[in-house]
Amino acid sequence: MTAVSSSLMHRFKRTSLVTQIVIGLIAGIVLAWLAPDVAKSTAFIGKVFVSALKAVAPILVFVLVMASIANHKHGQETHIRPILFLYLLGTFAAAVVAVIASTLFPSSLVLSAQDVAVTAPGGISEVLQSLLLSVVDNPVRALMDGNFIGILAWAIGMGIAIRHAGETTRTVLEDLSNGVTVIVRLVIRFAPLGIFGLVASTLATSGFGALLGYLHLLTVLIGCMLFVALVVNPLIVFWKLRRNPFPLVLTCLRESGITAFFTRSSAANIPVNLELSKRLGLHEDTYSVSIPLGATINMAGAAITITVLTLAAVHTLGIVVDVPTAVLLSVVAAICACGASGVAGGSLLLIPLACSLFGIPSEIAMQVVAVGFIIGVLQDSAETALNSSTDVLFTAAACLGEEERARRTA
Template structure:
């Protein structure tokens, strides 16, 4: 048994995950009732990731800042600029595509009990209150803005702590990282359960009616992932971006697609950054921060569904309103929660810009949940893989500048 496990672990994780996907599909198509127990693996895997991620982020960021040597440069300013630019351009892609390929919706109901934000000020208010959240409460509720705030503050204070204290923090960080590795090694089983559950319970038949909307949403996201982001990375690094783009999509986007949670994918992204040899002081902060504010996929979803609602009602949207919508979509996306369906609740906020009644906007949200099987999965894959992509791009650009100066 030990030899079998050893050989299994020697196989590439991506190949093991693909095998899990195939087995999950086969079980869901052939014996969905007899194999219903398989879905528990998916729930356990996502639950384990969500359980370990808050503690991991707290200790990694605290360790990175407390052990940071004065004068050593990090890439956070560049990464934040890339996050903002990427999300803004994703919103622009959604707006432009919606004008080129206007879509009308068959509106539905089913979201009466959901309360969306009342305005952009409410989104910012929520973010501010998340910053001053109780640290224990922030960890329990996976409030990453609050966790990051406390980790940064504690890290700054602990910079003057004794070396033994810093060593203890480093040991905790390493121990939690090891636990994360154990969890990620179970990804093939977990994703097999997630695939089985998605196909056995929802199937793909419910998506057929909304095929055009899905095609537009997914087309925009693929365009951002395969055209917009590579162009940004090329301009920034002056290197062929596609080897890096395909690697982050394969090793980060694939797991994010099935977990449907940027927060749950934080441990996966941190592991990938380590494999890429990136600066730990930078990625230990940029990855959890990106899971909170870097939401290109969410910007696409908000802009496309908002304009779909406008086309359904026959509203004429002028160019300046479209530009404002693009900005609102990008800003709102940064306030979207890093959980499944988090961006959909911000659609009424964008709809209010066009004067669309909340009753109609909530029906659009309901449509979003119907197509969410694929839409939210692709959105999360784009969001989460881009965190690693831009962190790596900033690291490559810094090395290029250092080499040029030398």
């Protein structure tokens, strides 16, 4: 019996992490179906896993970015600018796709007098002010609150300052970065168990019965996200690499999107994306900055959510949308999406900003936010999966594209 157990354990260890996650996913579904009461008790396992990822992500980003900049050698090429361009292009393209889909397949909402006990930002200027305040946040508070804009700002500043320090100091910082990376890999190894707990408890507790009333709206939302993930993003990657983009696209969706779908947190998925970037052979000086930055500003899924729900409210109220207004909505949705992570409640609380373009009062706009919370089990999961997997995809596309161009011109 011991020999059989040892053999099974050895075989399990040799199985890829993605396969182990799929096994955990299937096991969670089966447990929720056969023993829902037992499945509810697995929520603690999922919470521990997500909490561990969220706990390690801020210190990992701070140390890794600081070490990368401090040890950056003159003449080494980084590709942050093309990655930023791809982030912005992808987010705007996603908003355009959402506008087109909402026009072709308009959704209607059942709006009532229900109020939502949350506070949305008063305008785009407030969102931008919030981002600026995040940049100058206290570094200790930024680490405690998971404010990645503030963490990046301090990490970059400290990294530049330490570049002028002695070789010993930079070596210690590099060793510290390697030590934190080891801890991150240990946490990620528990992903199959964490996914099992998240899936089992979610299906047993929530189910999907409450989502049936919003099936059309969910179909438009998820359809837009799938279209962006499987059509728009591959086209952008093909434009950058000039070769078949799907091996890279599917790798990012499989190894980053799956965990992001169930953790529902871009911040929690940062360690996963950093590990994937390393396995893809990308330059550490680049991905150590672009991945946490993407978790903040690369928000194609958020742009889709803001646009689709806003146009659903517009269609419900019988408001006519012309082409210039649709283009303006795409721009506003892209800008709002970039600020989504800096606002409590994420992308849903930025819907009133977009609704204000059409003169929709905040009382009605907040009812749309309430609808977003109802369908959040699927909407937020799919949104996070698209956002997070695209961080790695565009980082890899920019890095590989620039390397290919350098080889051609050499």
